[in-house]
Amino acid sequence: MRNMKLKFVFFTALMGLFLLTGCETNMVVFEPEGPVARSITELINWSLFWMLLVVVVVFGLFGYIVWKYREKPENMDYEPPEEHGSTLLEIIWTGIPILIVIALTIPTVTTLYDLDDVPNGYENKEPITIHVTAADWKWIFSYPDQGIETVNYVNIPEDTPIDFKLTSASTMQSFWVPALGGQKYAMGKMETQMYLIADNPGSYFGRNSNFNGRGYTDMEFEVLAQTQEDFEKWIIDVKKTAPTLTESKYEELLKPTHLGRLTFTGTHLVWVNHAKRDSKTYTNPELYRYHGYQGKTFEEEDNYKNNTSQDDKQHDDHVEQQHNVEDKDGGDQHHGH
Template identity: 75%
Template sequence: MLKLKLFFISLFSILFLSGCEMIVFQPQGPVARSITELINWSLIWMGLVVVVVFALFGYIIWKYREKPENMDYEPPEEHGNTLYEIIWTAIPILIVIAITIPTVKTLYALEEVPKGYEEKEPITIHVTSADWKWIFSYPEQDIETVNYVNIPADTPVDFKLTSASTMQSFWVPALGGQKYSMGKMETQLYLVADNPGSYWGRNTNFNGKGYADMEFEVLAQTQEDFDKWVEEVRETAPELTEEKYEELLKPTHLGRMTFNKTHLEWVNHADPNSKTYTHPELYKNHGYRGKTFEEEDNYRNKNNQEHMNHDSHDNDSNDGHGGDHSGH
């Protein structure tokens, strides 16, 4: 018992002394609140299961413990209790159903504009992930940012996610759940910030040595401040060129950057026919620098060559018998 107490004291000390912030339990928008409510609902059921199982475990261990008066006791063979077996089979099924129904309903609801914001026009922001940076394109405002994104508070934001290279995972814990960004396809994520504030986001999908520092800031502003920021960018930021953009896509870490114009004018990475911007020769810190195959579909070519060599060997073997082997 003493060891158990020491374990829990140590665990709580580590959590508090490390300054651990449970951001997912501090939702700052309707999407995050839906996810937090779902997590809490699941925790209630999991806690109930743990309490009941441990209580039964302790009761059974105590009740059927070995005692001096039953040292030589041999229990008779008994048939299982059918009613009990039905009960302990049905209970887990009912618990799974109780968790599954709200989970499915919440997941489908998250694919739409959050409830209560249906009448508000969303702002569209294209998110392009690259090793190891986040690029945000505002097609309506015709501006682009790197490693930070400003949004108007109390307004739905339609994030359209894609990747210029490897697969990443876009996550802003205070505002919603994570969603993958993948090359030559597009995923969609709606988020809303209730109030102005600064929120931390990051990539949660391992995609190389630099992913740990692949973070960004979401700054929710009043509509007035957001409009003022957009005008300031238009007046002061340099224009994004295709050459500059291709330089940005190389696997590097960058600070914050702001541009006039967006790369959507010449490439949309969500298009299946778009150009690929990977640079395998630049991944020198992974032990394997990366290289492309010299021949198209090298794997098939290798198999065909082995197959042809095998057929040729069969022909040589059959020649002594006068056979005619035509191959496959």
């Protein structure tokens, strides 16, 4: 019995050491690049402190009790008397978890409510509004004030509040830029909202963090924080060079495909706002079977020049190949969504 207990303690300590040495240190959420992300990181660190305290105390008491009350030659036949127990100890080990929950709840609730507003220190700075539409399998960003729409990337000025208004043209998806803030859901015929700020110019990775299924795992985008001067130059350049977004082109974008980065003048908000309950529903269930086309999401050196001709050709070739396979197999082959 004694050897079994000691082996269990040794095994537990060994597993803990293995997990600690196996953890990577390059976790983006612990390297915040904006005030929103810093608030979340501070909350995570506060929670980790209490978790570590609980683990140390529990494992410390566990090891002490196993050692102190282990079976020894002099107590082989010892039978402890039946006792009522200690009322004081029961109050202590009931009260401590309650206090820990309170210590975690108060800062969590406070932080969550603070994140709904413009971060402290930026109240007098005019935010830029960007509408985010999740689609199959891409992210569409609309700048209503600038008259610009982008796909799979979004440019923002540094040190400026960005008011993201989130919705979806299809399923519920999750908008997440780990270096700048936490995730928030984008849902069809609804609108959620979040503020993000980038302290300095830089490129930040974003993605859909919801478990939607095949096709959605590659829904990635870039948030490029620029100086105010570069951001304004980008707007001017887009207005000079980007094609105009038409309603038919937008409906084509909503089809389930992986696309590269696209840029347009004008926004789809002129025809449809997916956040409104009476908005038109765009679904293409018959196209879900053809989703092997991966596109070139991050291969273009210039992140805002359109390059769709080759992508469209690859997509058409892929669909034609799928049809040929189905015809050869009697039409029974089906790549499920």
